[in-house]
Amino acid sequence: MKKLIEIVAIGSNMVGLMEEQAREQFNLLNLTLTQMHYLETMNKLDNPSLTELAATLKLSKPTVKVAVDKLVEKDFVIRVRSDEDRRSAHLHLTEKGKLINTMHEYAHKRIAESISRKLNEEEQEQFILLMEKILNK
Amino acid sequence: MKKLIEIVAIGSNMVGLMEEQAREQFNLLNLTLTQMHYLETMNKLDNPSLTELAATLKLSKPTVKVAVDKLVEKDFVIRVRSDEDRRSAHLHLTEKGKLINTMHEYAHKRIAESISRKLNEEEQEQFILLMEKILNK
């Protein structure tokens, strides 16, 4: 178990490093850490309302509103009014906002490349099988 | 390769989720995202000077100074004057500051536990071997 934790620690750091490098690469976006966190959370929630976003981030609605206003202003997010409930709107990422995904994909691609460099065909097969067991609950 | 990228994406998200949950668990620290980022960077740099920290974070020295002042104030960091160069000081994490590590260790432990639940003894051996190949450059 100790060995496994150790391996996980090194692996997590590697993932973290790659994500960090990707973030630097895409720094063009000119977003703060916090703003990226907002975009990532929106992305995971899949077009949440402001209320849902605030609940997930554990922040007040006015706080989240001003942050979203800025992201709308900067064209990373658009509000799409709901027809079912006319009080409410869904937050969508614009093409520009989706660069967040591109950034993560870039990191994942680099990690995958590194793996395929270190393992031969057969080992890669094995690795994929084991990871599938780990990740499928 | 496509399969591998996919697996990496899911695995990265899992790691990210666990780290996020650990962060929530340790929210007691009452630190902002940015402040945690400072502590993590200090930790990686191993007692850096203010100048080194600023360079790594790509921020100006006055910016980093005010942030470090607050972390010192809150007892997460101490300044240790250098004897070789009396202009300079090294930034050390206090016991309280090292809770950042504890937090990551907690996440890693949970991931390792999940792996050992999903894989039998033999598969775990295999997994460790493959990961060692991947992580040793």
Next chain:
DNA sequence: TTTTTTAGTTAGAATATTCTTACTAATATT
């Protein structure tokens, strides 16, 4: 030894992040 560079600090300002309180309009409950 004089000059230049370096590490860190101070001051002052702009913007970001967050909150509470109070409001409007729409929807849901009674």
Next chain:
DNA sequence: AATATTAGTAAGAATATTCTAACTAAAAAA
């Protein structure tokens, strides 16, 4: 139909994050 709840907004304030310009003291270079 009257009342309560919910989604989002507005105002105002506190704290955090960041910058540039200007400074002090120590170390390095000339």
